[in-house]
Amino acid sequence: YGLLYRGGQLNGYAGMEAMTDNGKYVFDEVLGIKSELDLRTPGKDDGGQASCWWNSAAGYKKVPLSQYGCIIPHFGGNANGVASYVSSSLSAIKEIFTYLSDINNYPIYIHCNAGSDRTGTLAFLIGGLLGVSYEDMTRDFETTSFTYYGARWRSDIRNGKFTSTGVMRDDRENFIGWGQMYSLFMKYYAGDAGTLSYAIENYLVNTCKVDVQCIEQIKDIMLQ
Numbered sequence: 001y002g003l004l005y006r007g008g009q010l011n012g013y014a015g016m017e018a019m020t021d022n023g024k025y026v027f028d029e030v031l032g033i034k035s036e037l038d039l040r041t042p043g044k045d046d047g048g049q050a051s052c053w054w055n056s057a058a059g060y061k062k063v064p065l066s067q068y069g070c071i072i073p074h075f076g077g078n079a080n081g082v083a084s085y086v087s088s089s090l091s092a093i094k095e096i097f098t099y100l101s102d103i104n105n106y107p108i109y110i111h112c113n114a115g116s117d118r119t120g121t122l123a124f125l126i127g128g129l130l131g132v133s134y135e136d137m138t139r140d141f142e143t144t145s146f147t148y149y150g151a152r153w154r155s156d157i158r159n160g161k162f163t164s165t166g167v168m169r170d171d172r173e174n175f176i177g178w179g180q181m182y183s184l185f186m187k188y189y190a191g192d193a194g195t196l197s198y199a200i201e202n203y204l205v206n207t208c209k210v211d212v213q214c215i216e217q218i219k220d221i222m223l224q
Helices: 021-030 089-100 118-129 134-146 178-189 196-207 212-222
Strands: 004-007 035-038 059-062 108-111
Touching: 004 118, 089 118, 089 196, 089 212, 108 118, 118 134, 118 178, 118 196, 118 212, 134 178, 178 196, 196 212
Parallel strands: 004 108, 035 059, 035 108
Antiparallel strands: none
């Protein structure tokens, strides 16, 4: 609490509401947020933002990130789907976790546009690394369904029940594969330990090449 904040865009991209002056005041003076971590792609869906939106003197870091299975090299895509592995994900995640390892950047506001998919994927990595259960992270993820950005479920629903695909949507509009992402991590990275925390740390260190010291520093910051 009070270290990481997760949400949507602030700069009014594509006709969405921008942060008000009162919102800027709350971020700056009430919450004391020091840094903005923007996961959008420059020139594509960021509205040209190049500095912290609520305080131009505050920290601003832009690292384009993909979502769900697209960050996992073993992801071969879905039948009749659009999503596939994005190779730049590994260097992006290394850059993000290096940034998260610096206590001077906190508190940090993390976002993409909706704050649901790319941001949700990063929240999964951070929470899972720190030992938050898949069940609790799924409850957090699915509360996104109560916003105007639309439903976010762990999988698609047929006849009133969740399926085992772990994919809610995969088309040219969006890719939502929360449950599948979890399954891929557990299949390829959990090893003999069999825990999500181990799987994510294994992925970060051995696949994304995040320095072990960065991992330890993040744990020291977050697990107080």
